[in-house]
Amino acid sequence: MTGLDEPQRRQRFEPAxxxxxGTLKKVQAQLQTSMAFSFTDEQEAFREVVQRFLGDHSxxxxxxxMMETDTGFDADVWRQLAGELGLTxxxxxxxxxxxxxxxxxxxIVMEEMGRALLCAPFFSSAVLATLALLESGxxxxxxxxxxxxxxxxxxxxxxxxxxxxxxxxxxxxMIAADGALTGQKRFVVDGNSAEVIxxxxxxxxxxxxxxxxVDANAAGLERRALNVVDPTRKLAELQxxxxxxxxxxxxxxxxxxxxxxxxxxxxxxxxxxxxxxxxLQSAVDYTLMRVQFGRLIGSFQAIKHQxxxxxxxxxxxxxxxxxxxxxxxxxxxxxxxxxxxxxxxxSDSFMxxxxxxxxxxxGIGFTWEQDTHLWFKRAKSSEVMLGTPAYHRxxxxxxxx
Amino acid sequence: xxxMSEDQVRAxxxxxxxxxxxxxxxLIEWRNRLADSGWGMPAWPSEWHGRGLPVGxxxxxxxxxxxxxxxxxxxxxxRMLVAATLLEHGTEAHKAKFLRRILTGEDTWCQLFSEPGSxxxxxxxxxxxxxxxxxxxxxxQKVWSTSAHKADWGVLLARTDWDEPKHQxxxxxxxxxxxxxxxxxxxxxxxxxxxxxxxxxxxxAVPPDMLVGERGxxxxxxxxxxxxxxxxxxxxxxxxxxxxxxxRIYQEEAEEIATAMAPYTWYPQRAGRVDMVLDRARATGKxxxxxxxxxxxxxxxxxxxxxxxARRARAAQQLGRPQGPEGSLGKLASSHVARAAAHVHTLIxxxxxxxxxxxxxxxGIIAEILLSVPATSIAGGTDEIQRxxxxxxxxxxxxEHRVDTGRPFNEVRKNTVG
Numbered sequence: 077m078t079g080l081d082e083p084q085r086r087q088r089f090e091p092a093x094x095x096x097x098g099t100l101k102k103v104q105a106q107l108q109t110s111m112a113f114s115f116t117d118e119q120e121a122f123r124e125v126v127q128r129f130l131g132d133h134s135x136x137x138x139x140x141x142m143m144e145t146d147t148g149f150d151a152d153v154w155r156q157l158a159g160e161l162g163l164t165x166x167x168x169x170x171x172x173x174x175x176x177x178x179x180x181x182x183x184i185v186m187e188e189m190g191r192a193l194l195c196a197p198f199f200s201s202a203v204l205a206t207l208a209l210l211e212s213g214x215x216x217x218x219x220x221x222x223x224x225x226x227x228x229x230x231x232x233x234x235x236x237x238x239x240x241x242x243x244x245x246x247x248x249x250m251i252a253a254d255g256a257l258t259g260q261k262r263f264v265v266d267g268n269s270a271e272v273i274x275x276x277x278x279x280x281x282x283x284x285x286x287x288x289x290v291d292a293n294a295a296g297l298e299r300r301a302l303n304v305v306d307p308t309r310k311l312a313e314l315q316x317x318x319x320x321x322x323x324x325x326x327x328x329x330x331x332x333x334x335x336x337x338x339x340x341x342x343x344x345x346x347x348x349x350x351x352x353x354x355x356l357q358s359a360v361d362y363t364l365m366r367v368q369f370g371r372l373i374g375s376f377q378a379i380k381h382q383x384x385x386x387x388x389x390x391x392x393x394x395x396x397x398x399x400x401x402x403x404x405x406x407x408x409x410x411x412x413x414x415x416x417x418x419x420x421x422x423s424d425s426f427m428x429x430x431x432x433x434x435x436x437x438x439g440i441g442f443t444w445e446q447d448t449h450l451w452f453k454r455a456k457s458s459e460v461m462l463g464t465p466a467y468h469r470x471x472x473x474x475x476x477x
Numbered sequence: 478x479x480x481m482s483e484d485q486v487r488a489x490x491x492x493x494x495x496x497x498x499x500x501x502x503x504l505i506e507w508r509n510r511l512a513d514s515g516w517g518m519p520a521w522p523s524e525w526h527g528r529g530l531p532v533g534x535x536x537x538x539x540x541x542x543x544x545x546x547x548x549x550x551x552x553x554x555x556r557m558l559v560a561a562t563l564l565e566h567g568t569e570a571h572k573a574k575f576l577r578r579i580l581t582g583e584d585t586w587c588q589l590f591s592e593p594g595s596x597x598x599x600x601x602x603x604x605x606x607x608x609x610x611x612x613x614x615x616x617x618q619k620v621w622s623t624s625a626h627k628a629d630w631g632v633l634l635a636r637t638d639w640d641e642p643k644h645q646x647x648x649x650x651x652x653x654x655x656x657x658x659x660x661x662x663x664x665x666x667x668x669x670x671x672x673x674x675x676x677x678x679x680x681x682a683v684p685p686d687m688l689v690g691e692r693g694x695x696x697x698x699x700x701x702x703x704x705x706x707x708x709x710x711x712x713x714x715x716x717x718x719x720x721x722x723x724x725r726i727y728q729e730e731a732e733e734i735a736t737a738m739a740p741y742t743w744y745p746q747r748a749g750r751v752d753m754v755l756d757r758a759r760a761t762g763k764x765x766x767x768x769x770x771x772x773x774x775x776x777x778x779x780x781x782x783x784x785x786x787a788r789r790a791r792a793a794q795q796l797g798r799p800q801g802p803e804g805s806l807g808k809l810a811s812s813h814v815a816r817a818a819a820h821v822h823t824l825i826x827x828x829x830x831x832x833x834x835x836x837x838x839x840x841g842i843i844a845e846i847l848l849s850v851p852a853t854s855i856a857g858g859t860d861e862i863q864r865x866x867x868x869x870x871x872x873x874x875x876x877e878h879r880v881d882t883g884r885p886f887n888e889v890r891k892n893t894v895g
Contacts, residue, residue, distance in 0.1 A: 384864035392779065
């Protein structure tokens with residue numbers, strides 16, 4: 077299907093020297109056999125490019141500015157991220173105008189975005205929608221959508237969950253009949269701003285789950301932004317009333333959607349690992365400038381020991397996230413278990429890191445002015461997005477035990 | 478030392494083994510040949526039973542030994558740590574007297590560092606060595622000394638200067654364990670095993686030439702020993718079974734190892750035996766219990782993540798990259814894993830968790846897990862000390878304010894016991 081399936085997968089990447097100069101040139105580098113446990117030099121260079129970009133475009137001032145808007149992102153930054161860095165097409169095969177990278181590189185991008193808390197429809201469009209099309213779309217649908225998704229000129233999202241808040245395609249109730257959808261989708265990431273919505277729906281009552289494309293302006297579609305705990309990630313509720321929709325998958329898209337959501341969960345796990353790292357850094361930095369009782373609070377063992385535990389938490393989270401990304405890139409048989417292990421482990425770690433970061437800041441950590449709550453809220457939404465930690469632990473057990 | 482290629486080394490050791498290896502030799506006779514030839518410790522200096530080869534060549538030599546199932550030098554206990562310390566800090570006389578018999582296994586050693594009053598704060602130890610006439614006279618008590626009751630020699634850290642700050646008043650000695658002033662008693666642990674000793678020294682004598690390094694250098698030299706302890710931890714752990722075979726030398730080696738390993742039969746249990754969890758859960762039917770499943774899953778995620786973190790550290794090392802934080806976290810991670818595993822074993826066993834020995838699950842192994850896990854977060858540096866090290870070295874946080882350094886030890890409040 078894509079370069080992912082080639083046994084000798086090659087890396088195509090050359091770090092752009094600052095300033096970012098057009099689309100990234102592609103070079104070939106041998107994949108290291110130990111890639112599950114260390115990144116290649118090329119991947120490290122790629123991380124630096126992404127880091128630099130986010131350093132310039134996603135300060136906490138930027139995050140605060142964007143989270144107050146309805147769409148939740150800066151169109152200029154999106155254009156640069158798509159055009160100059162080519163990130164929107166990161167995992168899209170080259171034949172569809174993408175970069176043809178895999179889940180490890182996607183993990184790197186997500187980790188850095190989690191660290192910088194970038195406000196952009198990357199997860200909805202470049203991850204959820206793109207992976208859903210890649211894993212379950214027909215050739216025609218891929219031809220139609222992927223080039224524009226890759227270039228960033230089209231922003232799409234994926235709508236699976238309904239009232240029950242389950243992302244398991246088996247739980248989908250919405251019915252497609254006569255080329256139209258009727259019903260409700262909830263928790264749709266960037267659902268209020270996406271231009272195309274890919275919707276999981278059943279072909280008649282009790283029928284197979286297929287993937288349907290709905291234009292944002294379609295008749296009978298009502299979109300409502302949900303009031304969210306995490307303003308850096310916009311969610312919407314979508315009401316469909318005989319809304320025209322096009323089937324973009326084969327008759328049974330369930331397996332493809334499960335795989336797409338699994339890969340998205342791994343991407344989210346990497347984002348959480350990056351968020352947890354940001355919380356650790358923030359906590360340590362603060363304890364090394366805050367003076368109480370005549371000394372830096374970072375010199376008290378009560379504080380140091382919490383930070384050491386936090387470091388352990390973060391490194392274990394990274395290991396789980398990296399390992400799962402590598403398993404996804406190599407289509408490892410253990411992918412289902414590893415994806416769930418990473419999702420459960422990292423979302424717990426991110427949450428704990430955010431809680432500890434607030435605690436280590438003391439009173440100011442509970443204020444709006446201080447930045448920790450921005451990550452705390454993302455940690456909360458990532459904790460339950462695509463399934464709670466307990467749900468994923470149970471899935472993991474079903475595959476491992 | 479001349480530059481040698483891997484192929485040359487391989488050819489050399491192969492030729493030597495072809496000429497010399499004989500499984501019908503006695504263990505000591507064979508190891509004397511190893512000490513003479515230098516092939517037993519290829520990275521040691523050629524004048525002291527080695528061949529002066531780069532450390533990276535040692536695995537090549539080891540492979541050749543394994544290929545023909547040749548037995549290596551003795552490795553049990555603290556002997557390799559002592560040897561490394563003597564190589565670095567000992568006199569020629571020390572090396573001549575001790576190194577060969579360390580390698581042959583003829584001499585057994587123990588380490589006399591920790592005291593009842595000095596565990597984490599090792600430098601606060603109060604065992605006293607005084608110069609009386611032409612010798613050192615030692616008085617004090619040591620603890621957690623493995624196999625001290627069988628040891629011929631001990632490496633001893635004792636205070637020689639009480640007016641110096643704590644780290645500067647210590648000296649490093651070799652002490653004869655067979656003298657009447659040294660008494661080793663087994664120390665029974667909460668899990669019923671007695672793997673360590675308490676050692677009481679009452680006017681024990683140490684000749685002046687058994688001081689290692691200079692008077693007052695004890696802390697720096699002990700640090701060498703402890704550094705090797707950490708470095709060797711991996712390789713020593715794999716050394717548990719011996720080569721195995723019917724010929725005389727294999728039998729002798731197996732006997733040696735059985736004796737040396739006897740105190741450690743509970744070590745796998747103290748790490749929590751995560752490997753037993755799924756089978757136990759299946760056998761007891763608890764795998765169907767959703768609460769237990771959640772706890773098992775948490776444990777597996779943690780222990781797998783810890784394993785992957787260790788592999789990330791090794792991979793970085795192999796690539797010659799600077800060590801990241803992942804390298805210093807293993808010990809702390811293993812404490813968490815062990816505790817979580819004990820918790821899960823308890824959930825799985827239910828009421829049976831009250832039973833030990835033949836009445837207990839898995840012929841008492843589960844009880845041994847539950848009663849051994851508390852050692853994991855203490856032995857080899859407590860979790861609290863690990864957290865200090867991690868926060869100071871990795872996160873660059875300041876040291877806790879100290880009141881005991883830089884002042885004469887006499888003026889510092891002494892560590893209390895109990």
